[in-house]
Amino acid sequence: KAGVTQTPRYLIKTRGQQVTLSCSPISGHRSVSWYQQTPGQGLQFLFEYFSETQRNKGNFPGRFSGRQFSNSRSEMNVSTLELGDSALYLCASSSGLAEPSSYNEQFFGPGTRLTVL
């Protein structure tokens, strides 16, 4: 089974630009979560998508948005980039089953390293 793939792996942008990152989950998985990793703030949850709907979100400004397609692939968009947006962006996929008592193991991709100049 192929793992989680993220494209591109590296990206350099300048302040004010916008960027779109892509995540393809493991086949059959319907949930995709996004995380931002920075040296100062560590790993922080951005949002989670399940069956094309945003189900959960973290505390990030509206410049950070995402979407999920019918094939479960997800994109994350950051508009009006700031220097502080430089980070490793990780996505994770899981089955996303909704039973309250079940657990959804998350499998992480290799990340996209975004540098904002």
Place this chain on the structure above:
Amino acid sequence: AQKVTQAQTEISVVEKEDVTLDCVYETRDTTYYLFWYKQPPSGELVFLIRRNSFDEQNEISGRYSWNFQKSTSSFNFTITASQVVDSAVYFCALSGLGLYNFNKFYFGSGTKLNVKP
């Protein structure tokens, strides 16, 4: 509020030494999951263990062992006879259950482990 604290920022040991990585968590949930992930320099988070709040049994997997104590809200990770390949950043994480907690991990700040030959 959910919070995970890894007080040890960086630990250096010599190969074959035992090392314990500490993790303390805070949650108001009665049901939750705890995790340990390893992040090698490549950036991808590698799953090590999951433990639910109902199960306080310690677990051993090869050179790895985990000590979960609800009374002290701790979930510590021990590597026995460390090896150079264990060098990485290790993250402890917490996740709740329920629809609005799915796949929303709260990560600690990570402990960088340096194992020297």
